[in-house]
Amino acid sequence: MAIRILYFAALREALGRPEESMELPESVGTVEALRLHLCGRSGAWEVLGRTRNLRMAINQEMAQPASPLKDGDEVAFFPPVTGG
Numbered sequence: 001m002a003i004r005i006l007y008f009a010a011l012r013e014a015l016g017r018p019e020e021s022m023e024l025p026e027s028v029g030t031v032e033a034l035r036l037h038l039c040g041r042s043g044a045w046e047v048l049g050r051t052r053n054l055r056m057a058i059n060q061e062m063a064q065p066a067s068p069l070k071d072g073d074e075v076a077f078f079p080p081v082t083g084g
Contacts, residue, residue: 008078032065
């Protein structure tokens with residue numbers, strides 16, 4: 001299954017990239033499984049595990065950790081937005 005992943009705000013800065021395309025292993029079938037898979041890269045990728053209230057979207061719609069992924073999805077990760 002191939003997906004496109006977008007990183008926003010502080011995540012983009014920490015990871016040094018705005019997006020990537022990835023072929024997922026069969027064991028990665030939900031947004032949470034994808035997040036854990038990415039955290040497994042270690043180093044800067046651990047930011048995805050440390051970010052409190054991490055927001056996730058699939059195809060521009062808010063997603064829950066258990067939301068399933070399918071081939072061709074666009075997944076976005078972004079930190080919570082704070083106002084001032």
